Amino acid sequence: MSRIEFGNPGLLHLVGGTPLAWIPADDGRTGFHAKIESAGIGGMKARAAMALLTGAAARGELVPGATVVESTSGTMGIGLALAARALGHPVILVVDDELERDMRALFTALGVRLDVVENQHPEGGWQQARLDRLADILAATPGAYWPDQYNNPDNASGYAGMAREIIEQIDRVDVLVATVGSGGHCAGLTRVLRRQWPGLRVIGVDSVGSRIFGQPARQRHMRGLGSSILPRNVRYPDYDEVHWVGPAEAVASCRAVAARTTLAGGWSTGAAALVAGWAARREPGARVLTVFPDGPHRYLRTIYDDEWCTTRGLLTPGVTRPVEIAHPDGVEVDGWARCRVVRDPAGARVPV
Structure with missing residues (x-):
């Protein structure tokens, strides 16, 4: 028998237990909290x-x-x-x-x-x-199992433990900023955190070129953020607003956070930090929380590589605020944009 057939259940006890860090915003006066999932085995x-x-x-x-x-x-x-x-x-x-x-x-x-x-x-x-x-x-492949991360509700339930950790680590959260791919971590966190803090506001962060919130699907540089399909794990009523972030903005945000804190991460980390910093500046008294899903190692040849970024036109000055659009399908966005109407493209529009 190969070693994999025996398994090692003790590895599962190493998952989770990640720290919560204070991330100063670029204005030097405000900031937000981030769950640092790169500190856990296997990442978020x-x-x-x-x-x-x-x-x-x-x-x-x-x-x-x-x-x-x-x-x-x-x-x-x-x-x-x-x-x-x-x-x-x-x-x-x-x-x-x-x-x-x-x-x-x-x-x-x-x-x-x-x-x-x-x-x-x-x-x-x-x-x-x-x-x-x-x-x-x-x-x-006889007997094979497909977890179906995009539509399986077990995906969201996997983040209940993260939510309980957060409740133990901070006394209040007013705003949750959550990147959206399969939809699992936002659904799982919101379900638990809103029981603790019923007034919690949730901001979804999507990628330019993603279909999830009603924009047309386009080719995307960013991996792990956004989707060309419509995952049913995305719980649209949970969101109070949605932001779309482009790759140049995510690159600028990743590099800025790394320079300020040494906490470097990937596309989702950059997009989350950009919107969380904006939310903290916009409402200085609010406790803003986000999740940094992974560390920088996967992205050393992309986000943190000047030649790669320059070739793709991604080393541009970062913007400080999103463009406002009235409806998610009203105009195609090509950079950071915000909408306070959340729409399920497969169903009815959900007013917020």
């Missing part, structure tokens, strides 16, 4: 991966030793590699041709099999192309 999505697999096992959907197959742009894959190894399951990750070289090397070191999609779907981009390939793999 290890929490979701653990919930997805243990929940499926408890229901009998994931049988001992079965192969776990999932689509990922990278970060969920790290979490699944950890959770699956702990529980004794091999993993196949469906990734795309834009997955960074360093991430491919890491997955190889972790003993994960990669299936690489080389062409985007004409409408659903890389995500739909990966999902199409995933369906083929499931059909050819």
Whole structure:
């Protein structure tokens, strides 16, 4: 038997328990709190991966030793590699041709099999192309289990522990700024935190070129933020407003936060910090909280590489406030924008 068949459940006890840090805003007078998920094993999505697999096992959907197959742009894959190894399951990750070289090397070191999609779907981009390939793999792999991170409610339940940690670490939160990809971490945090603080306001942070809140899908530089499909784990009524952030703004924010604090991170961290800093400046007395999902190592050849950024026109001066739009589908945004009407593109508009 290979070592992976035995598993190592003790690894699961290492997930979570991350610190909460004070992040000074760029005005030097205000700031916000951030949950530093890079300090936890497997990053933020290890929490979701653990919930997805243990929940499926408890229901009998994931049988001992079965192969776990999932689509990922990278970060969920790290979490699944950890959770699956702990529980004794091999993993196949469906990734795309834009997955960074360093991430491919890491997955190889972790003993994960990669299936690489080389062409985007004409409408659903890389995500739909990966999902199409995933369906083929499931059909050819008897007993395989697909966690379906985009639509499985276990994703959100995995963040209840993070919410409880936050409640123990801070006496009040007025504003939660949450980046949105699969929708899991915002749904999970909001569910618990609003029971503790009923007046909590939630600001969603999406990517320019993402479909999630009603904008048209476009090719995106940023990975792990936004979506070309509509994940049903996104709970639209939870949000009080939504912001879209572009890659140049995220790069500027990442680098600025790193310079001020040495807490560097990726696209989601930069976008979250940009909007959280704005919220803190706009309402100085409010306690603003966000989550920094991962650290900088995956992004050293992109966000923190001058040549890569210059080639793509991403080293531009950072903006200090978003453009306001009346409705999410009223105009296509190409940079930081804000809307106080939250719309589910698959259903009715939800006034806020």
